[in-house]
Amino acid sequence: MPLGPLAANCYIVTDEKSGQSAVIDPGAYETALCEAVAKLEPGSVRYILLTHGHFDHILGVAQLKQATGAAVAVHRLDAPCLFDSRLSYAQRYRRGAQQEVRPDIMLEDGSRLFLGECGLTVLHTPGHSAGSVCYYCADDNVLFSGDTLFRGTVGRTDFEGGDYGQMLASLSRLLALDEGCAVYPGHDRPTTVGYERAHNPYAGRTR
Numbered sequence: 001m002p003l004g005p006l007a008a009n010c011y012i013v014t015d016e017k018s019g020q021s022a023v024i025d026p027g028a029y030e031t032a033l034c035e036a037v038a039k040l041e042p043g044s045v046r047y048i049l050l051t052h053g054h055f056d057h058i059l060g061v062a063q064l065k066q067a068t069g070a071a072v073a074v075h076r077l078d079a080p081c082l083f084d085s086r087l088s089y090a091q092r093y094r095r096g097a098q099q100e101v102r103p104d105i106m107l108e109d110g111s112r113l114f115l116g117e118c119g120l121t122v123l124h125t126p127g128h129s130a131g132s133v134c135y136y137c138a139d140d141n142v143l144f145s146g147d148t149l150f151r152g153t154v155g156r157t158d159f160e161g162g163d164y165g166q167m168l169a170s171l172s173r174l175l176a177l178d179e180g181c182a183v184y185p186g187h188d189r190p191t192t193v194g195y196e197r198a199h200n201p202y203a204g205r206t207r
Helices: 031-038 061-068 164-175 193-199
Strands: 011-014 021-024 045-049 071-075 105-107 112-115 118-124 133-137 142-146 182-185
Touching: 021 112, 031 061, 045 061, 045 112, 164 193
Parallel strands: 021 045, 045 071, 071 105, 142 182
Antiparallel strands: 011 021, 112 118, 118 133, 133 142
16 A cells, blocks of 8 residues: 655565464554554564655554554664664654654564564665565565565665665666566565566666
């Protein structure tokens, strides 16, 4: 569901067997998210997973954590964004909108998080920000790519902590996944790894 000032995509991932869920990138604590969470079993939201620390992906974190008690997970390099509105760019673009929250889980490349038996692997993909990550579910061949990979393009690299060379290296890593892998990005429409290999103009720059 697109939420917040820049319509960042928020996703709810649920393991059907255990009923455990994670919310990825709550950009605002809006009606759509409140209603979706209310339909879940009480206490079943285990994690709030962040792909990076920019304001449009985190403004709903504090309220969602308060409502669900879920653990907030973010890469250690972007963790300061959760309590420093200058680093998250909320101070510049949405002054006064960010509520500070402290992360519960500091992610690293290769970290594994489980919803029941459903495993999510953390891929550190710097470029858009120093601590950008993607979440990959090998069992379902699904990638939540944040602002690293979009349909037909990649995330911008001109923010603090951004790096174009790192972005291309991260893109190369993602395009090495199975071509049928479904990609759910931080903005706009879903895509697949195979489509991006064939059509993303940045793909040729990674070789």
